[in-house]
Amino acid sequence: MGKSVAIIGTGQTRHGRRQDVCYPDLVKEAVEAALEDAGITLKDVDGVVLGTMPSMMEGVSSTHFYFAEAMGSVGKPVLKVETCGSTGQSIGHCGFFWASSGMADIVLVVGSEKMSEGDGQATMNTVFDPFFQRTFAAGAPGVFTMQSMEWMYRFKIPEDKGREAAAMISVSNHDNAMDNPHAHIRTRVTMDDVKNARIITYPVRLLDVCPASDGACAVIFASGDKAKKICKKPAWVKGIGFRGEEFFYGESDKAIWMSATEAAKEAYSQAGIKDPLKELDVAEVYNPFTYQEMIFYECFGFCPRGKAPDYVLKGTFKKGGRLPCGPSGGTLCTNPIGATGLIRMAEAALQVTGKAGARQVEGAKLALSHAMGGVDQFNGVTILGSEQ
Amino acid sequence: MGKSVAIIGTGQTRHGRRQDVCYPDLVKEAVEAALEDAGITLKDVDGVVLGTMPSMMEGVSSTHFYFAEAMGSVGKPVLKVETCGSTGQSIGHCGFFWASSGMADIVLVVGSEKMSEGDGQATMNTVFDPFFQRTFAAGAPGVFTMQSMEWMYRFKIPEDKGREAAAMISVSNHDNAMDNPHAHIRTRVTMDDVKNARIITYPVRLLDVCPASDGACAVIFASGDKAKKICKKPAWVKGIGFRGEEFFYGESDKAIWMSATEAAKEAYSQAGIKDPLKELDVAEVYNPFTYQEMIFYECFGFCPRGKAPDYVLKGTFKKGGRLPCGPSGGTLCTNPIGATGLIRMAEAALQVTGKAGARQVEGAKLALSHAMGGVDQFNGVTILGSEQ
Amino acid sequence: MKKEYRTIINDVALPYKWALGRTWTRFFDGLKEEKILGTKCLQCGKTFVPARSFCPDCFVSEMEWVEAAQEGTIVTWTLVDAEYDGQTRKPPYVIALVKLAGTDCCINHYVGGIDLSDLKKVRQKLKEGAKVKAVWSPDKKADIHDIAYFAPVR
Amino acid sequence: MKKEYRTIINDVALPYKWALGRTWTRFFDGLKEEKILGTKCLQCGKTFVPARSFCPDCFVSEMEWVEAAQEGTIVTWTLVDAEYDGQTRKPPYVIALVKLAGTDCCINHYVGGIDLSDLKKVRQKLKEGAKVKAVWSPDKKADIHDIAYFAPVR
Ligand SMILES: [Zn+2]
Numbered sequence A, B: 001m002g003k004s005v006a007i008i009g010t011g012q013t014r015h016g017r018r019q020d021v022c023y024p025d026l027v028k029e030a031v032e033a034a035l036e037d038a039g040i041t042l043k044d045v046d047g048v049v050l051g052t053m054p055s056m057m058e059g060v061s062s063t064h065f066y067f068a069e070a071m072g073s074v075g076k077p078v079l080k081v082e083t084c085g086s087t088g089q090s091i092g093h094c095g096f097f098w099a100s101s102g103m104a105d106i107v108l109v110v111g112s113e114k115m116s117e118g119d120g121q122a123t124m125n126t127v128f129d130p131f132f133q134r135t136f137a138a139g140a141p142g143v144f145t146m147q148s149m150e151w152m153y154r155f156k157i158p159e160d161k162g163r164e165a166a167a168m169i170s171v172s173n174h175d176n177a178m179d180n181p182h183a184h185i186r187t188r189v190t191m192d193d194v195k196n197a198r199i200i201t202y203p204v205r206l207l208d209v210c211p212a213s214d215g216a217c218a219v220i221f222a223s224g225d226k227a228k229k230i231c232k233k234p235a236w237v238k239g240i241g242f243r244g245e246e247f248f249y250g251e252s253d254k255a256i257w258m259s260a261t262e263a264a265k266e267a268y269s270q271a272g273i274k275d276p277l278k279e280l281d282v283a284e285v286y287n288p289f290t291y292q293e294m295i296f297y298e299c300f301g302f303c304p305r306g307k308a309p310d311y312v313l314k315g316t317f318k319k320g321g322r323l324p325c326g327p328s329g330g331t332l333c334t335n336p337i338g339a340t341g342l343i344r345m346a347e348a349a350l351q352v353t354g355k356a357g358a359r360q361v362e363g364a365k366l367a368l369s370h371a372m373g374g375v376d377q378f379n380g381v382t383i384l385g386s387e388q
Numbered sequence C, D: 001m002k003k004e005y006r007t008i009i010n011d012v013a014l015p016y017k018w019a020l021g022r023t024w025t026r027f028f029d030g031l032k033e034e035k036i037l038g039t040k041c042l043q044c045g046k047t048f049v050p051a052r053s054f055c056p057d058c059f060v061s062e063m064e065w066v067e068a069a070q071e072g073t074i075v076t077w078t079l080v081d082a083e084y085d086g087q088t089r090k091p092p093y094v095i096a097l098v099k100l101a102g103t104d105c106c107i108n109h110y111v112g113g114i115d116l117s118d119l120k121k122v123r124q125k126l127k128e129g130a131k132v133k134a135v136w137s138p139d140k141k142a143d144i145h146d147i148a149y150f151a152p153v154r
């Protein structure tokens, strides 16, 4: 690890369909909230990092310029970082590098998306090369579902068991979102609702899939010295990991998923975590798809390979379970893509500082946050803790 | 400044119209050259930073994924950073933060563009908001020319003098490009050629404007300790500066240009430079437009405000002059946008390590490199030196 | 002999639904009524056109609506004589930064109503400080082209 | 009452000329002749389809051309039953990862020639390891759709 760095404030918009505001005003909502939470003003900020999905999602290709006033970057150094769905973790890591390098005391990190302004799956298709893979993509659901099927085949998970566990994940995320005032989807669903929802990409159904949301999130990073001076209870960055994979989807093994596995491993090693299920108090896993969430559990060492459905069915990752996952309702209930991975980090920070309100996991001291991007090619993990 | 960081290797493609290779293969050409220059292999690389223009330039919105094999990022942490024209400096700064933070010993930084695959000015138009500014943009030439006119009005520069000095800049950059085997345009032009070329955006003519190039550049950053161990003559990062400006073009004063002025000021202060004209040995200024290059000279303190044409006409910035600018032929003769700012940095590194071949400025020890992005909104500066 | 390498030609089209929000909706509604609306920051007193929901300098939302003058001066301009994909006008045409009287920033727009055939005459007419005035489109759609262009005054 | 905020609906279309380079040009020329060409790394011995100009594992350019089998097995699949902007087929349709015999990676493509009306039957037919075979388009354009789809064998 480099010089220590902490999160001293977070802010989120009300996520959902936000056609009431133009895109820069949405971003300002999150920035203002984060500044207020940290008790600082824009004058205290030394640098700004912005992240969104591939920038044609909303048809303005240079949002770091569109948001200049909304994120107060005029007269400051500014970076725009984007790694698809993993963007939120990447910009957090970038904020960490910057503050840890000693070149900035306070870095404002902003992630945003206004998916109601564009077509998410059409944009997602532009992620692929135009020669070989684009026309067979079927957006994110196509590839993520193929991965889930590959995983079930590999570990001989019966179709019914997979279906049951995935449905349970949907129900519990929807339940959790009821406790989160920022969440986009706030409706309870039943096991039957999920299992009878219309098919998107078989066996994945509508309630196995995240919504397309408008939303922004801002997180303020400070160098360790600065954090101790101005913040009573910062969330300390204990470990970060990120890994990329191959360009051709069919070249790597997505049932084992090197990038997710190794990103977590690196973050654990920096944070000194040996048994994540035991040592972590809470996890904010990036879960746009219920089935895929189970693969993450295995990659992150929360359970043995192929056993995630069993652990899910016995309630390990539910509220009150051994390792509560997604107390915020997760990506499954809120997905403004460029913000989503940073929301995971912000939620983890709220948890370890005891500021998570109705969704607080009692006494949480060590939290994992995560995001995934591309078509399974990128995974980023950040571990936050209440102690330096 | 943070922990010291140095550049230990650089690589460039042959720039120009490269329809002979697919885009990933172009990138690999630069990466291979940089690894060879540094005398390392991909196994030595701890992290990869990629930068391009807003990513729909070539129609593949996630090039950090498209180039996974070409830049050897499989199994490694990877960041994608883009700030329009200033991308090349931004990714260099990101590489610096990363290596300086202690989280990586060696970071591979890659910038690329394949402008023959897309429409540069159509892509440039997507940089603007769709409500107010997009339809009046006329691509980059429109805004850059308006800025140049504003500057000439402000400092009462006679039209003929401005024209003469701009033509001289074109001639001297074209002359310099003859010494650079990587340059796209390698043709000598005369003062009359420039002054009689067809009008693009009056008073800017065809030979006042850069070409659209295909090309890639790779630069390898190492932490100071590592650099000293594995590299005989590294180029040390002495100072970095970056500033952003307002979203509405008409809101800021582009004749004075805060972002260019302050970015240089910050880099100078870190590098301990007080009189840049005296102390710098060479400068690689981002110069897609001849007139605009003169504004940079003033912002960077190479001459008083409004006096750049006089200094240009007396040969201050020519080969053999007091401060040679653009010995590579500059952006004016080669512009693969996402690579261009990094090419400036690579050329500066070559100069201070004595590896610039026919374009070497004898005994250069301290060099400025620079890039500009958005529609005048972003400026980044990096100072490199031969000594730590 | 067979060509060794080929290119594939194609377009990518993406659909958008851009939200204007309250402030910009009202600004464009104003154009439809031939009014150019700005907002004035109650903290620093600066007036911005187009209207902003918050002051770009002070980062506060306390702004009041003002109707801006329809006359202003040219700060800078250029004559565009090259075609690009995505342009809405055929060259040659003039774009400019115009500072409306009483406001603290410039807006981008066309300058029209002048003969572009003689560059010298254009250059004499379009100077820094030259007065221009909004000319309205007969057909209004509540967008920035409701102002057809700015035309020199006198 | 007047609506307080509005959206603007528009498309952005951008034109492209994508270069295939030597390796991919030859790969697509192969498809036109009903051949699926791959390259085999002379260092690690792995065979990649589509052909690569360098080995993704070894980062070396020493590769030799091989013609791959037109039969392979399904590694995974899904039935797409939702419409997205930019899709080339109308749902429902099946996409899959297919591993051609003797190669070391999978390719993405459609699986066709099966009745999609009964999901249970589809599920029985399309298992991991199920054998499929390339079915060629009668009209060839030297692009990936020269393979119309992969169809179950037997
Ligand atoms: Zn104000």
Ligand SMILES: [Zn+2]
Pocket: D041, D042, D043, D044, D045, D046, D055, D056, D057, D058, D059
């Ligand atoms: Zn190999």
